[in-house]
Amino acid sequence: MQVAVLPRSSIGKKALMAVTGAVWIGYLVLHMWGNLHIFQGQEAFNHYAEFLREVGEPVFSYAQVLWIIRIVIVFSLVAHMWSAWELYLQATRARSTSYAVKRVVQANYASRFMRIGGVVIILFVIFHLAQYTWGWVTEFDRADPYRNVVIGFSNPIIVLFYLLALASLGLHLFHGVWSMFQTLGLNSRRFDGFFRGLAVFAALVVPLGFATVPLAVLFGILK
Amino acid sequence: MRLKLRIWRQKNAQSEGKFVDYKLDGVSEDSSFLEMLDLLNEQLIDRNEEPVHFDHDCREGICGMCGLVINGIAHGPKAAVTTCQLHMRVFKDGDSITVEPWRAKAFPVIKDLIVDRSAFDRIVQAGGYISVNTGQAPDANVIPVPKEQADRAMDAAACIGCGACVAACPNGSAMLFTSAKLAHLNSLPQGQAERFDRAVLMVNQMDAEGFGGCTNIGECEAVCPKEISLDFIAMMNRDLLRANLMGKGKR
Ligand code: HEM
Ligand code: SF4
Ligand code: FES
Numbered sequence: 001m002q003v004a005v006l007p008r009s010s011i012g013k014k015a016l017m018a019v020t021g022a023v024w025i026g027y028l029v030l031h032m033w034g035n036l037h038i039f040q041g042q043e044a045f046n047h048y049a050e051f052l053r054e055v056g057e058p059v060f061s062y063a064q065v066l067w068i069i070r071i072v073i074v075f076s077l078v079a080h081m082w083s084a085w086e087l088y089l090q091a092t093r094a095r096s097t098s099y100a101v102k103r104v105v106q107a108n109y110a111s112r113f114m115r116i117g118g119v120v121i122i123l124f125v126i127f128h129l130a131q132y133t134w135g136w137v138t139e140f141d142r143a144d145p146y147r148n149v150v151i152g153f154s155n156p157i158i159v160l161f162y163l164l165a166l167a168s169l170g171l172h173l174f175h176g177v178w179s180m181f182q183t184l185g186l187n188s189r190r191f192d193g194f195f196r197g198l199a200v201f202a203a204l205v206v207p208l209g210f211a212t213v214p215l216a217v218l219f220g221i222l223k
Numbered sequence: 224m225r226l227k228l229r230i231w232r233q234k235n236a237q238s239e240g241k242f243v244d245y246k247l248d249g250v251s252e253d254s255s256f257l258e259m260l261d262l263l264n265e266q267l268i269d270r271n272e273e274p275v276h277f278d279h280d281c282r283e284g285i286c287g288m289c290g291l292v293i294n295g296i297a298h299g300p301k302a303a304v305t306t307c308q309l310h311m312r313v314f315k316d317g318d319s320i321t322v323e324p325w326r327a328k329a330f331p332v333i334k335d336l337i338v339d340r341s342a343f344d345r346i347v348q349a350g351g352y353i354s355v356n357t358g359q360a361p362d363a364n365v366i367p368v369p370k371e372q373a374d375r376a377m378d379a380a381a382c383i384g385c386g387a388c389v390a391a392c393p394n395g396s397a398m399l400f401t402s403a404k405l406a407h408l409n410s411l412p413q414g415q416a417e418r419f420d421r422a423v424l425m426v427n428q429m430d431a432e433g434f435g436g437c438t439n440i441g442e443c444e445a446v447c448p449k450e451i452s453l454d455f456i457a458m459m460n461r462d463l464l465r466a467n468l469m470g471k472g473k474r
Pocket of ligand 3: 278279280281282283284285286287288289290305306307308
């Protein structure tokens with residue numbers, strides 16, 4: 001298994017982070033797009049939620065595809081965080097003494113926010129599961145996801161937390177999407193501008209798409 | 224010019240080290256940063272104090288010996304120059320200047336502003352060569368090298384091994400240096416035979432020396448006196464990942 005030697009080098013760990021990040025981007029785009037069904041009304045949205053369990057039948061049985069996707073994304077997130085943690089430790093060891101004066105020349109805010117932003121994202125993911133998958137946070141009825149969402153987002157503090165997490169995600173993608181191509185060695189002078197542009201696009205579209213739902217509930221467009 | 228200097232003083236690798244303040248008068252705007260330190264050292268020697276130790280050799284920006292973190296920026300505030308090529312006219316009369324050595328676990332301070340960069344030598348020893356049988360010198364140009372590849376190799380070979388990239392990187396990463404040394408040979412026909420082994424061996428050595436990983440933030444590129452591009456890091460990543468998948472580097 002040649003692939004197994006990869007994570008031993010710093011570049012291999014970084015590549016693992018890039019691939020698992022890409023898995024999550026793919027998942028997030030689908031998730032965001034699917035969420036927009038909520039604007040078609042209660043019946044359509046609840047039907048969509050049920051479809052997610054039925055998808056793949058009859059090759060797969062009930063909820064099997066859903067569980068496969070869940071396992072892949074959980075595994076990806078754990079691997080992503082493991083690499084991030086390992087590289088963080090390696091970096092703190094490599095720069096054990098800091099400078100008395102240090103000026104940033106070229107790095108942008110997004111690239112320096114990756115680690116903290118990542119922590120915000122994982123805290124958010126846990127909260128989000130607790131709220132809409134396990135139903136521990138706000139009033140919850142497993143059979144009526146539409147109602148769960150509307151009730152959940154009528155609390156402005158919760159909406160604020162969602163927006164904060166989405167902003168962190170936007171920053172994470174602003175650097176991460178470009179960085180991913182660099183890490184996997186797919187970037188080059190010719191395509192650099194394209195990948196930078198793609199990162200800006202992803203950083204805007206994904207969080208804004210997600211943000212429409214809590215904002216629509218908060219402003220009474222969805223009830 | 225009058226300057227207020229705050230300089231890192233450290234007796235040897237074992238001692239703690241601290242900042243010491245100096246006032247320096249009569250600095251010419253046309254002098255280089257190192258000449259300014261020479262002036263300070265002359266005064267220190269006159270006063271029977273230990274002069275400030277710093278590395279230097281060519282003083283014309285080509286050898287890669289010099290290197291100081293000046294007011295928080297490796298090689299000082301001017302882009303694409305070494306410390307020896309930095310001139311005092313970029314500062315103003317009365318400025319305070321903080322001078323520190325490169326800070327990285329893999330670059331231990333030997334004395335004052337001098338660090339030990341032999342980790343770089345060991346990275347080059349690990350794979351920065353091509354294996355050829357010695358004998359008669361071959362005719363020039365027997366191996367045609369396309370212009371684009373020759374240019375690319377020259378751009379990479381411009382790296383003088385100063386270590387500013389490591390000094391500027393918040394992760395203490397040596398990716399820019401290592402990628403330049405790799406791209407230099409991996410861009411040329413002569414380097415192809417050992418291309419993938421070279422990538423694995425040099426990256427392994429880089430990790431073993433205790434440098435950090437890369438977060439692609441580009442502070443290295445911004446301070447590099449030879450304007451080595453992040454492009455070479457992408458090329459190194461590509462070569463390393465392919466090499467690992469092919470099982471290379473087991474020599
Ligand atoms: C929605 C989930 C997430 C997505 C889509 C995502 C995406 C990405 C991508 C594409 C990269 C670039 C990889 C590369 O540079 O090659 C990245 C890097 C990174 N991620 Fe995530 N990530 C997510 C969650 C997290 C979480 C939960 C953490 C930490 C707790 C985290 C921490 C990091 C760190 C530290 C980096 C490295 C930054 C760098 O090297 O510049 N991420 N992420
Ligand atoms: S890449 Fe640039 S900063 Fe790094 S050692 Fe080479 S010349 Fe110096
Ligand atoms: S002394 Fe040679 S590059 Fe500065």
